[in-house]
Amino acid sequence: MTIFVTDSIMIGPLGTHAFAAVGQGSMMASYMIFPLWSLGTATSAVVARYIGAQDMKSARKGAGQGIFLAILIGLVYTGAGVYFAGDLLILIGTPQEIAESSGVYLAILLGFCCFQAIRLVGSSILRATGDTRTPMWATAVMNGFNILANWVLIYGIGPFPRMEVAGVALASGLSYVISACIVMWKLTRKNPVFFITRSDMTQIARDILRTILRIAGPNMAEMVLMRAGGLTYIWIVTSLGTVSLAAHYMAIRVESFAFMPAFGLAMAVPPLVGQALGAGKPEMAILAVRRTVKAGVYGMIVLGFLFILVPGVFVRIFSPEPDVYSIASIVVQISALELIGVTLNMIYGGAMRGAGDTVSPMIVTFIGAIIVRISLVYWMTILLGWGLSGVWIATAIDWSLRAIVGWILFRRGRWQNIKV
Template identity: 30%
Template structure:
């Protein structure tokens, strides 16, 4: 609970940054909102790689901390930072050179590009700050410190909100920069987060201490270890993104109302993910640390306890979804047809919370052990083999509409949940070794 609750709050705050940005940018105009949205589509692809590197960092650091080999943990964090700098700068250079071509490829018209380009250049080009930020936060979580990333997220939110207002609209004699100001506010808040996290890691009151001004050298063996864990996690996230794009296109073909209802239901569903994500962080940290201590059975028990606690929270959310579905849908639209579709979807979601919890918490537990390949394979089967195919059959062929989309989702979640739990209970992940 002590690990999970700060992680849950941090996830809420990360969502809130996007809400604040959208609120302020929305006052500029519709094209500005579209510009932010299309930039975020690109950033979501990059975040798949950044978060995967974070997973590798947490797995390695937690294992070394559990084994009380803190110097090796320090060394692993340094290698992760080096990799984060390389990946972040590489993406930044690509964004700088091909910025307009990327936006055109995503379908942006000239009117949207006028707004999207300044925001894209100010957010996507310096994406190295986001990458380093995610790695540092993951390293601290690997030590069992989820409070610092939460506290940094609070500060980042406050800075972002204040700068959004000042840089977008201006203050006193400063006239404001419009959407460029929104991008600069986001990037500056990420830079501040990096500085605060580095300060914490470089202090004496943490289990890792990387000495920013100490000796740094590339260790290809350690980089290889982190990469072997991170790459399958990155592929898994790319599979999920690809699947979402494919069946998202099918939903658009059903009709505008169905697509609107799908997005509203998806937005509401996000709140059910928060407990699973929080307890997933706890599971990854505890499993990794106890494997480092050579307490494999205790590691397995802690992962299951994290799952059961998370399930309790998520079932409560599911009950709320089921009972108050019409009220929740009505917060987003007054169109009765859309509301009815959202209500049907929310009640489907409500019934499958325990299986959704498995895909969040048990996946994280396996990844914390360094077993990232199996979740990748399960996502490949579930997202592309079941969900996308299911949406095609149920919606495009049998005409079940939006309900068919979410039935396919429910089947995917159930099958993946069962497969992942069997893998976890069998315990083959205990054999994963960290070099």
């Protein structure tokens, strides 16, 4: 998330077309990569349960099998992504003036998908063991390197060629490599708390693999549904033209600032829930979720007021042209309406997934992404002619409804009885 934000800031001075190309390419890349979060969530749930039950041998084996699957799926994603990058962008109606540069960006970025998979799954495993420091440092080093590499490769500093949009993708890909290496070093380094061996990754444990895939399956289906709805959503946004497309991605990047702390809270919930249930203490899981919700809601209220009062302050960070600035400022104000809904959806969904209940979040996503969002976006944007504002109003309604449904499902407590 932070990489895409810094990429957008540093490519902004090159103009609307370059910004829109990176925005379109990064959005498609995130659509393809997001199912890997499902694998990380499933592996984290398995590892956390075993740790809670004091079965460290099975926890290590579960972690190793998760890394094995990450490498395997990452390699498949890399091959398919590089080959079909251009076709994927054509599918969503990418404007001709940015199609070529956006295609190059996407192909380069997906070429590093295997390292991204290792980074995501490995970080989830470390959090499940209680180690939140290593993922934080790996992310910090990754972002620091990305900023330096962006500066060098976008503008051709020193002996390096001026690569512009392609340079952004290459810098991000190399950053993923560094982060993946840090995570794997920590996972395989022998220590008294937790580590995995080569045999944990290479010797197949069918029972554990089946458990991981059983948990990951509905979550991956959720991601596929979400991205299928997202493709239709982006197709409608793309039809509004390059200026609206650039403003849309600019508003998303501004919104990302708000979601960074919310995302951190949501990432902390699954291992806490998994370990509490593994230890037979569901009341501790409920307490952890309630406290996380309270912190998330308070933070989003403050940021929501800032988005409404001074949207231009955030938009100017990305060096927009005047026509893009005016549209982006309006939709940033509208985005304030969805901050609490998105945060609650992430926390409640993360809690249920951490317990191994990946079916309930899948149902919520199907209702929201496929039925509610697409219908409302089409109605408000195309039929009513509200343009990009209609897209964001519809999205805010969708997230609010998902948060309500997620809260109801969490209160019902089915997740407390899931067997891993």
